[in-house]
Amino acid sequence: MTRKTLSGWIFDVYAVAGGMRLWLIDRSGKKHRLFERFSPVFYLGGAPAALKQACAFLSRLSLPLHMKPSEGIEFYSGKTLPVMQITVENPLHFKKVVRWVIAQENQKGRLGKTLVLYNADLSLPQQYFYTKESFPLAFCMVLLEDSRILALSVEDSPWATDYAIPPLSIMQLRMEGEAIDPAQTTARALEIEVEGRRHVLEGGHESVVVARFDRMLVRHDPDLILSEWGDPYILPKLLAAAARLNRPLSLNREPGKKVLSKKERSYFSYGRMVHRSQSRTLLGRWHVDVRNSFLVGLTELEGLFEFARLSKIPVQQMARTSTGTGITSMQMDLAFQDGILIPWRKRMPEAFKSASQLLLTDKGGLTYAPRPGLYESVGELDFASMYPAIMAKYNISPETINCRCCPENKVPEIGHHLCQKRRGLVPRFLEPLLEKRARYKTLKKAAADPALRRSYDERQSALKWGLVTTFGYQGYKNARFGKIEAHEAITAYAREILLQAKEIAEAEGFEMVHAIVDSLWLKRQDASETDYQSLSERISKACGIPIVFEGIYAWLLFPPSRRHLNLGVPNRYLGLFESGKIKVRGLEVRRSDSPPFIKAAQREMIDLLSTAKCASEYQKLIPKLKLCFERYREKLHSGHVPFFELAISKTLSKAPKDYQKASLSAIVAKELSGRGVDLVPGERIAYVIVDEKSKVPAERARALGFIDGTWSYDVQKYEQLLKQALEALYIDCMF
Amino acid sequence: MKADFLKKRATAAEAFTRFDGPPLSLVSDAAGGLFLFYGDPALFALSPVLAGWRLSLGEPVFFLDGNHCFDPYPLVNLAKTIGQNPKTFLDSLFVSRAFTCHQMGSLVLNQLREAMGSHHPRLVILASPLETFYDESVPLIEARNLLHHLTAALGRLAPGHIFVVLSPFPKKSAGRRAFFLSYLKEKANRIFRVNRKENASSLSITEEKPAEQQWIFPLETG
Ligand SMILES: [Zn+2]
Numbered sequence: 001m002t003r004k005t006l007s008g009w010i011f012d013v014y015a016v017a018g019g020m021r022l023w024l025i026d027r028s029g030k031k032h033r034l035f036e037r038f039s040p041v042f043y044l045g046g047a048p049a050a051l052k053q054a055c056a057f058l059s060r061l062s063l064p065l066h067m068k069p070s071e072g073i074e075f076y077s078g079k080t081l082p083v084m085q086i087t088v089e090n091p092l093h094f095k096k097v098v099r100w101v102i103a104q105e106n107q108k109g110r111l112g113k114t115l116v117l118y119n120a121d122l123s124l125p126q127q128y129f130y131t132k133e134s135f136p137l138a139f140c141m142v143l144l145e146d147s148r149i150l151a152l153s154v155e156d157s158p159w160a161t162d163y164a165i166p167p168l169s170i171m172q173l174r175m176e177g178e179a180i181d182p183a184q185t186t187a188r189a190l191e192i193e194v195e196g197r198r199h200v201l202e203g204g205h206e207s208v209v210v211a212r213f214d215r216m217l218v219r220h221d222p223d224l225i226l227s228e229w230g231d232p233y234i235l236p237k238l239l240a241a242a243a244r245l246n247r248p249l250s251l252n253r254e255p256g257k258k259v260l261s262k263k264e265r266s267y268f269s270y271g272r273m274v275h276r277s278q279s280r281t282l283l284g285r286w287h288v289d290v291r292n293s294f295l296v297g298l299t300e301l302e303g304l305f306e307f308a309r310l311s312k313i314p315v316q317q318m319a320r321t322s323t324g325t326g327i328t329s330m331q332m333d334l335a336f337q338d339g340i341l342i343p344w345r346k347r348m349p350e351a352f353k354s355a356s357q358l359l360l361t362d363k364g365g366l367t368y369a370p371r372p373g374l375y376e377s378v379g380e381l382d383f384a385s386m387y388p389a390i391m392a393k394y395n396i397s398p399e400t401i402n403c404r405c406c407p408e409n410k411v412p413e414i415g416h417h418l419c420q421k422r423r424g425l426v427p428r429f430l431e432p433l434l435e436k437r438a439r440y441k442t443l444k445k446a447a448a449d450p451a452l453r454r455s456y457d458e459r460q461s462a463l464k465w466g467l468v469t470t471f472g473y474q475g476y477k478n479a480r481f482g483k484i485e486a487h488e489a490i491t492a493y494a495r496e497i498l499l500q501a502k503e504i505a506e507a508e509g510f511e512m513v514h515a516i517v518d519s520l521w522l523k524r525q526d527a528s529e530t531d532y533q534s535l536s537e538r539i540s541k542a543c544g545i546p547i548v549f550e551g552i553y554a555w556l557l558f559p560p561s562r563r564h565l566n567l568g569v570p571n572r573y574l575g576l577f578e579s580g581k582i583k584v585r586g587l588e589v590r591r592s593d594s595p596p597f598i599k600a601a602q603r604e605m606i607d608l609l610s611t612a613k614c615a616s617e618y619q620k621l622i623p624k625l626k627l628c629f630e631r632y633r634e635k636l637h638s639g640h641v642p643f644f645e646l647a648i649s650k651t652l653s654k655a656p657k658d659y660q661k662a663s664l665s666a667i668v669a670k671e672l673s674g675r676g677v678d679l680v681p682g683e684r685i686a687y688v689i690v691d692e693k694s695k696v697p698a699e700r701a702r703a704l705g706f707i708d709g710t711w712s713y714d715v716q717k718y719e720q721l722l723k724q725a726l727e728a729l730y731i732d733c734m735f
Numbered sequence: 736m737k738a739d740f741l742k743k744r745a746t747a748a749e750a751f752t753r754f755d756g757p758p759l760s761l762v763s764d765a766a767g768g769l770f771l772f773y774g775d776p777a778l779f780a781l782s783p784v785l786a787g788w789r790l791s792l793g794e795p796v797f798f799l800d801g802n803h804c805f806d807p808y809p810l811v812n813l814a815k816t817i818g819q820n821p822k823t824f825l826d827s828l829f830v831s832r833a834f835t836c837h838q839m840g841s842l843v844l845n846q847l848r849e850a851m852g853s854h855h856p857r858l859v860i861l862a863s864p865l866e867t868f869y870d871e872s873v874p875l876i877e878a879r880n881l882l883h884h885l886t887a888a889l890g891r892l893a894p895g896h897i898f899v900v901l902s903p904f905p906k907k908s909a910g911r912r913a914f915f916l917s918y919l920k921e922k923a924n925r926i927f928r929v930n931r932k933e934n935a936s937s938l939s940i941t942e943e944k945p946a947e948q949q950w951i952f953p954l955e956t957g
Contacts, residue, residue, distance in 0.1 A: 103880075106881070265871060345873075349833050349839070349842040349846060350832050351846075352797070352830065352831045354825065354827065354829055354830070355798075355826075356825040358805070358807070359807060359825065484834075
């Protein structure tokens, strides 16, 4: 037996018999496969008789378990509770034991009433990281006996902003050709990019493709396989072919283990259809499908790494989960470190409130719709991370809202109250996170190196999205540490603060043009940047929540609503800051379902407009805008626009057979099912409109992946879409 | 005092002449019990009438919302139509919303009895209680067990109170969980199936248990 020390980054962690497998990558890029003993723990609380019976049940299981009386803090009351600590010696037994306890207690009707489970739904890597106060991608030093970890010291902090990422070797996988969901089109060749070279595994027999792919895996031994549609298509296909050929693929680095697969799921949750693609994750190597990852799609890998480090969720899982789950894990970690028992499942219902109270509390954020038109000298002020900042400032958390001790500390307007004696978990968790995001923003401004600037920006924007999705309009109600009353308190403060900001601005002679929840658009003819700066300082001071001056617009357009020409639409605008930066919200270029052709046309028109330095120059450009429109119109009429450019992509709300009306989505979904493509609600499809008015539904639109030269697109329809894209920027009646 | 009270009763009765049919006629004579209305999603149109019936008598009403479907406006309109103060209606209707089946379970199993003890409603409406149980992020067995306990608790609470459950047909997305409706049926004292022909201006209500009978309920138009 040899003892040695080693330093490097924690790359992957998963449970194996008796403990955790830990992969470390050292500075030279070398991988080390290590093992650490680890026994996960959960707790049982409740009435003594029920506890006794549960323990009797556990001791009848012939598994190595240890039970001992212990204590923990109850989340809502803050009181210390006696509990039974159950240590499951082998982590591979953990899930099973918890499942058995749940089934047994559910059957007896005790669960949640006389018996309560705590810390029971933490994943094993999460629990390992929480316990060891370590995290994915942490740089650490380990003391080893052979490959067994005797001691591990973390020489890194999740709060660090200047951390390094291990040197990773990357292999990219995609199907050749345009970016179309490979399950919804004809067969294509597999394309592999590795070490700067592109290889196309052209047709031939599947055995040839599988063998070549496997040889490349072995030769390049990539740490990260970065794919497009690897989860639902490429890996399942390759694995199925390998199984048929009885030829194992070297995808895992853990010998003798299968690739982990999760089935696709489509379900109704919180009032909307959710689709989770199937997934294929690896052991000792990462597979990340960029098409199946919110974070990677948004911020590339920087945001993913940032989230994995902070949330303590391993990279492959973090890539596939929502930022909300990441944020919840950060809160659970804090609770865990404080000895708070983490309640199993979200169960605290809303307290009964009268319908009048409900109308008062359920109002959400304030919105003042803009009057349509082209404006000059408008400035924009945004409250930074308003909801989280409010929670931190007013101590809003599920266990502080309507506490038993502070009925006098009222929330404005709605009658809830907040604790002044106990600092809440959510505010405590938010403070360092908000601070970290602010630090990234400062670093980004100061960074001279563009690559560094981009990486800071990606990290801060990942944090921003995490905060928005968790504490935004919908998310908070559903979060594990969310409580509807807390959400109501936040929106009540937000309304008050926005009104307060409006009043301060109006007192200084500004006119409010538009406002939405946490942003204000103000106008005063002579106002300079300094005026806006000092206004935002005064508002920040008065409200206690920082408001940021975004800039003055050289011009700002609020297009009219398509139905009511004299009404504007909240959060739909186009403006040019005096700094030269264009800002667009709600227009076709920003919409995920717009055809690329229409987006390109509007993008070009917007580029043209960005040369206008004031409203009158904007108006002078309108003839040019019309010329641009004409050019695109001609292209359309030539019939030569590629189908790919005309694709409209939509999310299916139902299974193809459940559609009653012949909407275009329904028609195409049926076409695809007819071609043997399995579609489930929540999945996205792409189609081209071929003849919208056709009497034969199947001839109105066709699936992008299968459309061929025997079809032609509906020129009139696309011209109409093009016209709408133009008219969003210019309407006769406005000028 | 007495005269006032009588007057109030009279206006309320008058006001409900419009509603001398179902659903009120189906539940108003009962001392208590669990009444299940299931079928077309338009059945939610029954809830303001049911709530208005007790609210107009100055009683509180409970509304347990399993699908974020509580809509105060029909109730306000009803109050106005029958010459009552909408504010009084809104002050006496108590709502609790559940977003997960564990919340719905906890609401019925742990919170409801205590809340009923402090407000004394005679009528408790459960709107779409099954919706949260269709969520597949909760394992089937877990959801089923919880639902079993929930319906058993409803069965225990119902005598002496009128529990009305409004449950639309399971959506296709309920998948394998569509049978959850049978748990409610099993505990219900009376079961009514609600149908609506496409674009029809009325609902037809058919009793399935205990007797086979049919009624028509006119829907508000316009
Ligand atoms: Zn307090």
